[in-house]
Amino acid sequence: xxxxxxxxxxxxxxxxxxxxxxxxxxxxxxxxxxxxxxxxxxxxxxxxxxxxxxxxxxxxxxxxxxxxxxxxxxxxxxxxxxxxxxxxxxxxxxxxxxxxxxxxxxxxxxxxxxxxxxxxxxxxxxxxxxxxxxxxxxxxxxxxxxxxxxxxxxxxxxxxxxxxxxxxxxxxxxxxxxx
Ligand SMILES: [Zn+2]
Numbered sequence: 001x002x003x004x005x006x007x008x009x010x011x012x013x014x015x016x017x018x019x020x021x022x023x024x025x026x027x028x029x030x031x032x033x034x035x036x037x038x039x040x041x042x043x044x045x046x047x048x049x050x051x052x053x054x055x056x057x058x059x060x061x062x063x064x065x066x067x068x069x070x071x072x073x074x075x076x077x078x079x080x081x082x083x084x085x086x087x088x089x090x091x092x093x094x095x096x097x098x099x100x101x102x103x104x105x106x107x108x109x110x111x112x113x114x115x116x117x118x119x120x121x122x123x124x125x126x127x128x129x130x131x132x133x134x135x136x137x138x139x140x141x142x143x144x145x146x147x148x149x150x151x152x153x154x155x156x157x158x159x160x161x162x163x164x165x166x167x168x169x170x171x172x173x174x175x176x177x178x179x
Contacts, residue, residue, distance in 0.1 A: 001056045008045045009034050015044035040080040053079055054091045068092045123177050125149040132162050
């Protein structure tokens with residue numbers, strides 16, 4: 001792998017020039033026409049070469065698809081380029097073998113619920129119930145309970161009559177929830 005990176009630096013003019021820009025923010029050295037960062041050779045070429053480098057560390061039969069941090073550790077031992085960790089993360093996340101072999105050790109997580117604006121407001125989704133057969137209190141014998149199903153879990157209790165009509169419920173909802 002090092003030969004390939006070295007040859008790229010020697011044969012590719014852009015790969016010779018590019019690390020010069022990186023010296024503004026990184027301590028790089030040029031030895032015998034090859035760019036280094038400490039003991040690591042600089043991978044200066046485009047994404048294809050970087051992918052090849054990552055592939056060589058990640059897909060080696062001896063390492064058997066290590067995770068992101070281990071792949072990074074292996075690659076960082078010999079090579080360096082800016083955003084290396086980010087590139088490795090993307091590569092491993094996109095590795096079909098890794099995805100297929102992923103073992104789910106933790107408990108199943110519930111599916112992600114898309115939170116929409118209306119669901120973040122209180123009393124957008126409500127559960128209604130009636131508490132009936134209560135002792136008559138003035139003209140009421142039933143309590144209509146309205147529970148906010150989403151964010152607040154707040155509840156509203158409205159006295160009413162057991163023989164309440166749907167129109168009456170609607171009227172109460174409008175009166176208490178959306179005054
Ligand atoms: Zn993999």
